[in-house]
Amino acid sequence: xxxxxxxxxxxxxxxxxxxxxxxxxxxxxxxxxxxxxxxxxxxxxxxxxxxxxxxxxxxxxxxxxxxxxxxxxxxxxxxxxxxxxxxxxxxxxxxxxxxxxxxxxxxxxxxxxxxxxxxxxxxxxxxxxxxxxxxxxxxxxxxxxxxxxxxxxxxxxxxxxxxxxxxxxxxxxxxxxxxxxxxxxxxxxxxxxxxxxxxxxxxxxxxxxxxxxxxxxxxxxxxxxxxxxxxxxxxxxxxxxxxxxxxxxxxxxxxxxxxxxxxxxxx
Amino acid sequence: xxxxxxxxxxxxxxxxxxxxxxxxxxxxxxxxxxxxxxxxxxxxxxxxxxxxxxxxxxxxxxxxxxxxxxxxxxxxxxxxxxxxxxxxxxxxxxxxxxxxxxxxxxxxxxxxxxxxxxxxxxxxxxxxxxxxxxxxxxxxxxxxxxxxxxxxxxxxxxxxxxxxxxxxxxxxxxxxxxxxxxxxxxxxxxxxxxxxxxxxxxxxxxxxxxxxxxxxxxxxxxxxxxxxxxxxxxxxxxxxxxxxxxxxxxxxxxxxxxxxxxxxxxxxxxxxxxxxxxxxxxxxxxxxxxxxxxxxxxxxxxxxxxxx
Amino acid sequence: xxxxxxxxxxxxxxxxxxxxxxxxxxxxxxxxxxxxxxxxxxxxxxxxxxxxxxxxxxxxxxxxxxxxxxxxxxxxxxxxxxxxxxxxxxxxxxxxxxxxxxxxxxxxxxxxxxxxxxxxxxxxxxxxxxxxxxxxxxxxxxxxxxxxxxxxxxxxxxxxxxxxxxxxxxxxxxxxxxxxxxxxxxxxxxxxxxxxxxxxxxxxxxxxxxxxxxxxxxxxxxxxxxxxxxxxxxxxxxxxxxxxxxxxxxxxxxxxxxxxxxxxxxxxxxxxxxxxxxxxxxxxxxxxxxxxxxxxxxxxxxxxxxxxxxxxxxxxxxxxxxxxxxxxxxxxxxxxxxxxxxxxxxxxxxxxxxxxxxxx
Numbered sequence: 001x002x003x004x005x006x007x008x009x010x011x012x013x014x015x016x017x018x019x020x021x022x023x024x025x026x027x028x029x030x031x032x033x034x035x036x037x038x039x040x041x042x043x044x045x046x047x048x049x050x051x052x053x054x055x056x057x058x059x060x061x062x063x064x065x066x067x068x069x070x071x072x073x074x075x076x077x078x079x080x081x082x083x084x085x086x087x088x089x090x091x092x093x094x095x096x097x098x099x100x101x102x103x104x105x106x107x108x109x110x111x112x113x114x115x116x117x118x119x120x121x122x123x124x125x126x127x128x129x130x131x132x133x134x135x136x137x138x139x140x141x142x143x144x145x146x147x148x149x150x151x152x153x154x155x156x157x158x159x160x161x162x163x164x165x166x167x168x169x170x171x172x173x174x175x176x177x178x179x180x181x182x183x184x185x186x187x188x189x190x191x192x193x194x195x196x197x198x199x200x201x202x203x204x205x206x207x208x209x210x211x212x213x214x215x216x217x218x219x220x221x222x223x224x225x226x227x228x229x230x231x232x233x234x235x236x237x238x239x240x241x242x243x244x245x246x247x248x249x250x251x252x253x254x255x256x257x258x259x260x261x262x263x264x265x266x267x
Numbered sequence: 268x269x270x271x272x273x274x275x276x277x278x279x280x281x282x283x284x285x286x287x288x289x290x291x292x293x294x295x296x297x298x299x300x301x302x303x304x305x306x307x308x309x310x311x312x313x314x315x316x317x318x319x320x321x322x323x324x325x326x327x328x329x330x331x332x333x334x335x336x337x338x339x340x341x342x343x344x345x346x347x348x349x350x351x352x353x354x355x356x357x358x359x360x361x362x363x364x365x366x367x368x369x370x371x372x373x374x375x376x377x378x379x380x381x382x383x384x385x386x387x388x389x390x391x392x393x394x395x396x397x398x399x400x401x402x403x404x405x406x407x408x409x410x411x412x413x414x415x416x417x418x419x420x421x422x423x424x425x426x427x428x429x430x431x432x433x434x435x436x437x438x439x440x441x442x443x444x445x446x447x448x449x450x451x452x453x454x455x456x457x458x459x460x461x462x463x464x465x466x467x468x469x470x471x472x473x474x475x476x477x478x479x480x481x482x483x484x485x486x487x488x489x490x491x492x493x494x495x496x497x498x499x500x501x502x503x504x505x506x507x508x509x510x511x512x513x514x515x516x517x518x519x520x521x522x523x524x525x526x527x528x529x530x531x532x533x534x535x536x537x538x539x540x541x542x543x544x545x546x547x548x549x550x551x552x553x554x555x556x557x558x559x560x561x562x563x564x565x566x567x568x569x570x571x572x573x574x575x
Numbered sequence: 576x577x578x579x580x581x582x583x584x585x586x587x588x589x590x591x592x593x594x595x596x597x598x599x600x601x602x603x604x605x606x607x608x609x610x611x612x613x614x615x616x617x618x619x620x621x622x623x624x625x626x627x628x629x630x631x632x633x634x635x636x637x638x639x640x641x642x643x644x645x646x647x648x649x650x651x652x653x654x655x656x657x658x659x660x661x662x663x664x665x666x667x668x669x670x671x672x673x674x675x676x677x678x679x680x681x682x683x684x685x686x687x688x689x690x691x692x693x694x695x696x697x698x699x700x701x702x703x704x705x706x707x708x709x710x711x712x713x714x715x716x717x718x719x720x721x722x723x724x725x726x727x728x729x730x731x732x733x734x735x736x737x738x739x740x741x742x743x744x745x746x747x748x749x750x751x752x753x754x755x756x757x758x759x760x761x762x763x764x765x766x767x768x769x770x771x772x773x774x775x776x777x778x779x780x781x782x783x784x785x786x787x788x789x790x791x792x793x794x795x796x797x798x799x800x801x802x803x804x805x806x807x808x809x810x811x812x813x814x815x816x817x818x819x820x821x822x823x824x825x826x827x828x829x830x831x832x833x834x835x836x837x838x839x840x841x842x843x844x845x846x847x848x849x850x851x852x853x854x855x856x857x858x859x860x861x862x863x864x865x866x867x868x869x870x871x872x873x874x875x876x877x878x879x880x881x882x883x884x885x886x887x888x889x890x891x892x893x894x895x896x897x898x899x900x901x902x903x904x905x906x907x908x909x910x911x912x913x914x915x916x917x918x919x920x921x922x923x924x925x926x927x928x929x930x931x932x933x934x935x
Contacts, residue, residue: 004379011376015399015454018410021420022402025413033413036423075305082305085298094302098309103504105512105556107529111536111549112316115323119333119542136312139305156660159627162647163654164674164725174676178664193401199515204536216405220519226409233406240401248394292588293629 019237025227026234033226044231051228057215058232061196064127064211068134068195073187075135076142077180080150083143102140109137110204117205125207133201138191145190149183150176182250189247193240323546333543341547351531351548358527359555361442361517362510365449369506370499372450373457377498378491380458381465393462397455404452408519411448415439415520440522448516453509457502464498465491500567504560511556528552578603578728578761579624583633586619586785593619595786597633601729601763601778606755608764608772611782612808617765618657620782621731624763626650638728653722654731657738659714661706667693668702670717674725692720695754712743723758732764736771748774769809773797781805801844803933806855813861813902814933817854822847826932830854832897833875836927843932853933860929861904863891864922865912872924877902879919889914893923 025033029041048054079098101109113133117123153176161171199213206214212232219225324341327334345351380392399407414420415438422434438444468491476486514529521527528548535545579601586594593616601607609617622628624635626647635642637651653674662670672689680688693699696716701709709717715735722730735751736744752775755762766772772779773793780790789796789805800806803814821827825837826847840847863877864870880901881892889908892901904923906912915921 004375004383007375008379011372012395014451015396017414017420018407018451019399019402021410021413022406033409034416034418075308078301078303079305082298082301085301086292086294088295088299088302091298091302094306097314098302098305100309100313103508105509105529105552107512107514107532108317108320108549108553109313111532111545112320113312114536115542115546116316116319119323120319132312136309139308143305154658154660156656156658157662159647160654160656160660160662160721161673162627163625163652164721165648165677167648174673175662175664179662197401197404199405200512204533213403213405216403217515220405220409229406233403237402241398244394244398244401248390252390 022230022237023234026230028227028230031227032223033230044227045235047228048231048235051225054212054215054225054228054232057210057212060127060209061212064130064134064202065192065195067131068138069188069192071131071135072138072142072191073146073184075139076146076187077184079139079143080146081176083147084150084153084155099140099143101137102144106137106198106200107204109133110201113201114204125205127207127209129205129207130202130211133205134191134195134198137198137201138194141190141194142187145187146180146183149180153179182253185250186247189243193243196236320546320549323543324550326543328541328543341543342551344544345547345551351528351551354526354528354531355548355551355555357442358511358529358552359559361445361449361525361527362507362556363559364442364446365453365510366503366507368446369450369453369457370461370502373454373502374461374495374499377458377461377465381462393459396458400452400455405515407452408448408516411444411451412439412520415444415447439520440525442521442525444520444522445516445525445527448520449510449513452516453506456505460501460505461495461498464495464501468494496567500564503563507560507563508556511552576603577601578605578638579763580636581624581633584620584623584630584635585632586616586623586628587631593785594623594630595784597787599780599787599790601761604759604761606752606762606764606775606777608766608776608779609782610766610769610772610779610808611788613767615782616785617767617782618733619785621654621733621763621765624729625652625654625731651728652731653725653727653729654733655715655718655722655735657734659718659735659738661709661714661717663706665706666702667698667704667706667709667717670706671702671720671724673721688724692724695723695757696720697750711739712747715739715747719754723754723760727760729761729763732762734765734767736766737768744771751775773809781808783808799842799931800855801934803853803855806931806933811858811903812855813858813900815854815856815898817852817932819847819849819852819932822849828852828854828930828932830930832895833873833925836930838927838930838932842928842930844934847932855931855933856902856925856929858890858903858905860926861902862924863893863904863906863915864924870924872926874922874924877921877923879915879917879921882914882917884914891915893921895923 024037026044027040027042028037029039029043030037079095083095110133113129113136117125117129123129157175157179158171161175162168166174197213198211199217202211202214203217210218216229219229325337325339327336327338327340376396380389380396384392412419416422417434417436417439419439421438422431425431426434438447472490472494473486476490477483481489511527512529514527514533517525517527517530529552532545532548532552535541535548577600579599581597581599584594584597584599585592595616597620609620611617619628623630624637624642626642626645626649630643642650662673665673668686668689671692672685675685675688678685689702690699693702696719698713698716698720701713706714706717715738718735732751736747739747748771751762764772764775773796776793778790778792779796781788781796783804789801791799796805797809800809800812806812806814815830815832817828817830819826819828820835822840824840826840826843827835827837829835864874875895877893877895879891880894883890887908888905890903890905892903894901902923908914
């Protein structure tokens with residue numbers, strides 16, 4: 001299937017086109033983001049270290065992403081573990097509601113939370129509101145990742161631990177937790193990445209301190225700062241690739257540990 | 268399948284009569300305890316807010332005061348205003364076009380990776396496909412603007428190789444640009460479900476079909492494609508639904524003709540400070556997405572023998 | 576000494592009656608099997624003894640102690656799971672020593688105990704291996720060692736051999752019997768394989784639809800099944816219709832195709848009333864009479880209807896006047912004994928002592 005292979009490679013070029021441009025402009029010695037390129041510079045990376053507002057936004061985003069990752073993974077563990085249990089009344093609708101954000105346009109989540117927080121409760125917007133909303137939309141992803149980990153577990157493993165004298169909690173700690181650890185790390189990384197990049201909800205719910213995407217959005221209308229954004233984007237892409245590679249390696253290790261064949265894929 | 272209908276459906280499906288009668292098993296009890304925190308979270312931060320905007324859509328706002336009298340006036344206004352209706356129609360059209368383009372482009376890739384890549388290299392391909400999408404969405408959309416622009420990468424290179432004399436202008440600041448950019452943005456969301464469906468196909472079924480006298484092409488049409496339909500349906504819904512809610516891409520590359528309903532929702536909430544009208548538009552957007560999705564699922568079941 | 580006593584145990588899953596009025600006593604040191612088709616409740620019964628399922632009504636006593644409310648971690652039972660449930664993240668030695676974590680032993684004592692347990696199941700020197708690197712048979716041995724190291728009063732085995740291939744399965748059957756004699760622990764085995772149950776057990780309970788159909792030692796179970804259902808499940812059996820004429824220490828019965836017979840009362844399921852009855856006869860108790868052969872047993876004329884050659888044995892289906900279904904019988908392929916063709920006129924020798932009267 002030669003034709004298909006050529007198509008596949010062309011498609012990869014399409015997928016990677018914007019990402020290839022990123023470092024080009026990050027090292028380009030010009031104020032505007034356009035061709036032709038002018039020359040090589042690391043000026044924008046130096047500028048990056050001086051831009052306090054941008055740094056603040058990055059720091060803010062990191063705090064939000066880390067909190068979101070931890071929260072959504074903890075809630076995700078509960079839900080994924082529960083999903084492996086026997087039925088209880090309303091199991092499906094409960095799971096359905098939790099997974100709903102997966103198929104809900106983000107703007108709906110954003111405006112409905114905005115209305116409740118500001119109009120109904122009269123609370124201010126802050127990082128906490130973004131964390132709350134991001135946890136909501138990351139939770140289904142965490143559950144999807146963790147479900148795989150929990151469902152690959154033979155239920156007899158927990159029973160065997162109980163049978164050998166362990167309590168429910170120590171069986172979880174000694175047997176289940178180590179086996180799902182790779183899934184937990186994947187879940188943390190994926191939630192972290194989603195939250196770090198999320199714009200639509202953050203735009204509606206951010207308070208005085210903008211997140212990184214919200215800050216970038218502001219810059220897009222004032223192009224003077226854009227090359228700095230490109231520089232930062234380049235760093236973030238590199239960082240994402242490293243994080244995702246780790247996540248992928250963890251996932252494979254998890255499969256190996258559970259003695260399973262690799263079937264490929266994150267989600 | 269977004270929104271209340273889904274919620275209603277799963278609630279109705281979830282209640283099995285024997286569950287309410289019979290006692291909970293030990294394992295069921297533990298499940299219930301475990302699900303409580305995430306469920307309470309979703310109830311508080313999703314169900315309650317969704318109910319609230321539904322409520323808001325029946326209220327009105329005059330500058331800063333909210334009038335809580337129950338009224339359909341927002342809906343009458345929305346349906347009466349040609350601007351809102353045009354935006355909604357355009358949103359559905361653009362989302363539809365994005366979905367068709369994305370899924371059509373994605374299918375051959377999913378097929379290639381599933382059928383023509385060695386098993387040991389499949390996860391590498393999937394990894395390559397997913398990587399670009401964990402990088403900043405805003406920056407990616409912006410870079411498309413750079414690629415598609417009047418003096419952009421595409422035009423410069425096409426002029427450079429002498430294919431065109433004048434820069435193409437129909438590829439930026441209109442609906443085409445929105446479709447291209449979103450087809451890029453949603454690529455993995457379309458590829459992955461189709462890939463998963465293709466992977467599940469027992470390869471001996473294809474051999475059986477060839478053995479029974481079908482050609483490779485008719486085998487694809489009669490065996491592979493029908494069995495891949497669940498993945499295609501999932502891909503369609505996963506692309507279509509969030510597309511309606513996007514306002515970044517239309518704003519950045521859509522130009523005045525590329526704006527969508529989400530831009531208007533955003534304007535109502537953040538600029539015009541008219542939450543009830545924004546809520547109404549949000550509800551309308553959600554209802555139309557749900558309606559289109561349900562029609563699609565129904566058609567698929569009816570004519571393509573898709574997933575039940 | 577009675578080690579395990581179940582009385583009036585019932586269990587429902589929703590509307591499904593999984594266990595019906597189970598009364599059972601298992602002796603110390605016994606190799607006891609729960610045998611039955613899938614869905615008969617045998618695994619559920621095992622899991623109630625282990626403590627993974629609670630009973631709806633009735634009681635389970637182990638070593639005189641009521642097990643109500645006692646969790647599986649606190650019961651003097653250990654289990655070998657069908658999937659073996661070998662912890663994939665631990666080494667073989669860590670798996671075997673898993674249950675010793677809370678034991679009041681020094682590290683050296685634990686290491687020694689693990690080594691001995693591995694020796695016992697023939698896996699000496701495998702302690703450092705990763706659990707994933709083991710074959711099916713080895714995993715099973717690890718599961719055994721892991722359970723036996725805790726010296727339980729009862730070892731529960733849930734279809735432990737079903738995942739192994741035929742050769743290893745037969746080898747493990749013998750090893751399990753030896754092991755059980757060696758350690759003297761009560762074994763309760765769940766299996767759907769009648770042969771396995773017959774080979775290994777001291778006593779077998781045959782279960783159908785959540786209840787116990789018959790409980791006996793293997794020979795009694797095979798020779799004198801009490802019902803048609805048990806007879807069908809264990810080995811091959813020809814079923815004939817008959818009519819009981821008179822009862823007593825000898826039961827007078829007319830059997831279709833075979834005529835009037837008298838059957839010892841112990842060949843019947845308890846009291847038999849005059850009237851129609853089902854009669855069973857095993858294929859190996861019938862034999863073909865070859866040209867010129869004579870017998871002291873009774874004989875009946877027959878026509879060969881079907882021949883299935885097994886190498887060591889040949890199975891014949893033969894038609895006998897007055898019996899609608901052909902009778903199946905098996906013959907050892909001794910030297911000089913021909914294999915008959917379909918359609919051959921022949922005679923079948925049979926014996927009244929091999930007739931069994933069956934209940935329903």
